[in-house]
Amino acid sequence: MDVFHAMQVFVSVIETGSFTKAAQALHLHRPAVSKTIQLLEQQLGGRLLNRTTRQLSLTPEGEAFHERCKTILAEVDETMASFGNRPARLAGRLRVDMPVTLARLLIIPALMDFQQQYPDIELTIGASDKPIDMLSEGVDCVVRMGALEDSSLIASGIGYLPMVTCAAPSYLQRFGTPQSLGDLPQHQAVNYFSGSNPRPIEWLFTVDGQTTAMRLKSGIRVNDTEAFIASALAGFGLLQALEISVHEHLQNGSLLRVLEEFPVPAKRVSILYPHRDLLPPKVEAFVQWLKGLMLAHRLS
Template sequence: MDIFHSMQVFVSVVETGSFTKAAQALHLHRPAVSKTIQLLEQQLGARLLNRTTRQINLTPEGEAFYERCKTILADVSQTMSSLGNRPARLIGKLRVDMPVSLAKLLIIPALMDFQSQYPGIELTIGASDKPIDMLSEGVDCVVRMGELEDSSLIASSIGYLPMLTCAAPSYLERFGSPRTLADLVVHRAVNYFSGNNPRPVEWLFTVEGQVKRMRLASGISVNDTEAFVASALAGFGLLQGLEISVRSHLQDGSLVQVLDELEVPAKRVSILYPHRELLPPKVDVFIEWLKALMAAHHLA
């Protein structure tokens, strides 16, 4: 029995809360995961998990063993990283999913630098604004913006993107330019919704140190970042979006900033992955490279 492998399987089951998800994360068959846990319990002479049809709970012995396993696996991972994972030895495919705007405007233009540092890593980039299931789709890590839904994934904040409010001159000619938050009541917005949830994302402003949340009447609602900006350019309404997404349009005058005296909270950027202790070196170096990229653009 490979005790190190068994510890990895056990930690994966605990952190995913599922034999099936652990099997997917570790690229194993579910029966193999179940058998590994059974043999581990037999060798230790203690029940580690209480299983029901709907959930898995740690026993007191399982809780203690889980904490020890995390420490041991972290120590082994750190040792391997310090001694064996030089850039030239990092090989294999790395699949990352990220928002369209962030991929096109910031990350992909800089990715040749990553490839030059780690030529053995083959990148597969999914550029999508839709939620995905990392385990079932075989994605190593995902980059996300804004507030995160609760999940079993590990999330690491890597920076913040400036936000602002703007509109096309054609819209402002018809409806006027808002001067205060109260003026927004009579305005229309280009609203954004995510995934299958049709409820638009809230508008945010920082007022006297407090974040004020608002919902504006929709001139149009979209769930794609490129359609989001295109709708503002077409004059459908005011837009509150990433500065990086509208920068060129502000420079050429096709969009005009409004309410510029009111601060819009920056959008947090996070990277998510399944397990901290079992993090593959190729994912680890990508996270560090991405953090450095954000810092280089003064976005950390």
């Protein structure tokens, strides 16, 4: 059995809603379509369709198989088109995982532009600050910030995001405003930790052109970006955060900049995807769009 042909037949049956219409669309005899579906079900060891005299419906296994078939056929179409003389028709499902802050404040507000450029790409966005397993979860690419752990994934830098050190007025009234890095041992911080590792992320400062790393005593530790900002607003400690995540609070005075003489190095933003000899065109299109978005915001 030609599995690729069988997938095409199966998808056509679902999209047209009948064996007869699928046969007409594919220029096949109806018995050939029916036989192909039967052989496909035998090959897979399970029923894909519930058949009645009036309608067809997918079994749960059939629904899952249908989604996979659509993805595979779309990627084959993209690959063949990319080597031909006509522009690739980018289509299919694209699943991207990204940090909550980037999703909410930067990427999703601009994402309609990508959708308008590529209307046949079905976007699935995961917004999470927790590590994921791309392969087991079926994620096409992941946007991440900061230093990256060693892995088998391919990483491409797409820009940088400005950082800021700040604190709530209520905290500064209690502990005073630090004037130098030497004052920091007398202060406490809102510290962020990632995943199941409770060790907080280091604080970074630029001193005479060199990066200095420090660990500050925790007023509180959190692993969620919303709780991270909320803890600083509540006065738990000094905060190092993405400027875009606290811009509104800096504007209205609920957070105040500190240690401006010791700027924080900008946070690197990268996009990661599984190692492949040929990157799917829809993923490449998203990578290029995101690089353009970073550039447009003067963050690269």
